[in-house]
Amino acid sequence: MSSPVSLTGRQLWAGLRAMLVATVTLGLLYPLLVTGIGQVIAPDRADGSLVHAGRTVLGSSLIGQGFVYAAGNPLPQYFQSRPSASDYDGAASGGSNLGPNSPALADLIAQRRAEIAAFNGVPAADVPADAVTASASGLDPDISPAYAAIQVDRVARERGVPADRVGRLVDEATVGRDLGFIGAPYVKVLELNVALDQELP
Amino acid sequence: MDADSEQRWPTYLRSVLAFSAVGVLLLYLLQRVQPLLPLSDGMAAVEQSSAWNTAVSFVTNTNWQGYSGESTMGNLVQMAGLAVQNFVSAAVGITVAIALVRGFARTTTDRLGNFWVDVTRTVTRVLLPISVVAALVLVLGGVVQNLSAGVAAHTLGGVTQFLPGGPVASQEAIKELGTNGGGFFNANSAHPFEGPTAWVSLFQIFLMLLIPFALPRTFGRMVGDKRQGYAILGVMAALASVSLGLMSWVQARSGGTATQLAGAAMEGQEVRFGGPLSALFADVTTLTSTGAVNSMHDSFTPLGGGVAMVNMMLGEVAPGGVGSGLYGMLVLAVITVFVAGLMVGRTPEYLGKRLGRREMTLASLYILTTPALVLIGTGIAMAFPAGRGAMLNAGPHGLSEVLYAFTSAANNNGSAFAGLSANTPFYNVALGLAMAFGRFLPIVFVLALAGRLAVQGRRPATVGTFPTHRPLFVSLLFAVVLVVVGLTYFPALSLGPLAEGL
Incomplete structure (x- = not known):
């Protein structure tokens, strides 16, 4: 049985890893993907008409x-x-x-x-x-x-x-x-x- | 961390809080070190109290914005900071709702599921795929999507005009889908680069409503009786319809003296949207917990601004934010069953789960949290010069600005009577606290309630059981929402929008 303090520490560590993965996938890959496709299908509009x-x-x-x-x-x-x-x-x-x-x-x-x-x-x-x-x-x-x-x-x-x-x-x-x-x-x-x-x- | 192991409610809660705490910390740091990062377009470090306010705001799915996007946040912080929280804060709301539904659906277990699995699946299977498609639709509609810091145009009038750029469509999609509402630009969805045409604005309204109106069906399926989900959906739809009717009616009546002088409520509205679409957007953004705007609520007719406030004060349950709308409405359903039980003198049960003293205590605490935050917060702000000095308009409309701000923050909406100069240390700290308590205290009560429900067995329905899928229950729940929640705010409303509009 682990103590509440170490349990919280483990949760924070898990939270940090999850946030880093989210930052890379949702914060970089996703907008770059949309930018890439957007620049192909509607470059004029993607650049501000x-x-x-x-x-x-x-x-x-x-x-x-x-x-x-x-x-x-x-x-x-x-x-x-x-x-x-x-x-x-x-x-x-x-x-x-x-x-x-x-x-x-x-x-x-x-x-x-x-x-x-x-x-x-x-x-x-x-x-x-x-x-x-x-x-x-x-x-x-x-x-x-x-x-x-x-x-x-x-x-x-x-x-x-x-x-x-x-x-x-x-x-x-x-x-x-x-x-x-x-x-x-x-x-x-x-x-x-x-x-x-x-x-x- | 064992992803396969299911969590008891205290562990599930600890995971929610840990994930959110890390989120606040990372977003705060990202804003503070902005000048050192690439793609920051020369933007300075965000001031401390503003960075705290913004970090809490985006992690709590509020997306209140004291800052002005185009002059504060570079493309990197927008993408890797703000947009990420648009996704994960929405996912947290949905997981908490699902945990509560599991409390009703499961019997004799202390396990509510695994938060890390739930949040990952919500993002990868629901939010991300829909966002990619929606973002591309927005690009086709004219929403910008590039990594530029902006271009300089040489206008026909002979001056230089700065035209901002940025990954706007990708953020706009999840901003509406996740009922977040934080605009890439200061003018939010009224900015022509966020809301270029009327149909794009209508599409954004659709995105806001999509998940909140879909989750009641999920609830019905999970508890094994779709009629239960449709009953909840019916109440949400009825409340939304009444609100929309009222909003459209009062907005078309040209309320104030300045409005009548102009001939129509066009101050703070865009020509391409016009009055009815602006009213619809304002109504939906406050009925859900989005807070995006395609027109400026501060310039709405007094009663139109009042309807927007009442929408939020109802607790944003019609249909509410992603997840938070469902768990809010289920807590109100618990209260309704309890009230019905008092009338006939039976022990209240909902979906075969007995609602005893502990369950009702948790439901009551949930209901009391946001009104307390709103009214105490507004009271404190009105008592201090730092609070009163930020009002743009005088008289009852000024009080409405402050009341709106705390209502929006504590209910995690994020829209504003934007005349209030809220980017001050006082409001940044006060509204930041209102947002944090307004988000996480209710989550504590919901998960505790879910834990207590899940350990129970299911009592069989008898002839004496109050059926919770019939019109009688729907009507009663409708009335409970209005009476229990709405009347809490009547005195404050009568000093603000009602004093100005009647």
């Missing part, structure tokens, strides 16, 4: 960008993304975490609504919810079709092209619900803006 212009990486089609001047003012020739709690910093994802009754959030929403309405020349009531709220990730690559719609005239005016040509590019960048019912329809902003630069410079 990058968008290139020549050899330059413009960004990722999955990660939102702020289409703004260095001072933070919006670039009028581009469709604008949603507000971001992290200013689209890829190293600091996250939301504002402001509560539903937060006075600070209410002020922000009112201010954004007024600015966006003026910037696009539309009534304040036409500005949709996603345009005045920050996303969960701070990196939301998408806007609602309603937010894209109120930006079409302004972008067309800035680029000196008819609105329906811009509208056609918006349609091409619009994605419906997955399988028709999962999630919500959205417009991929980076892809839309890249297409604008290519086709309606």
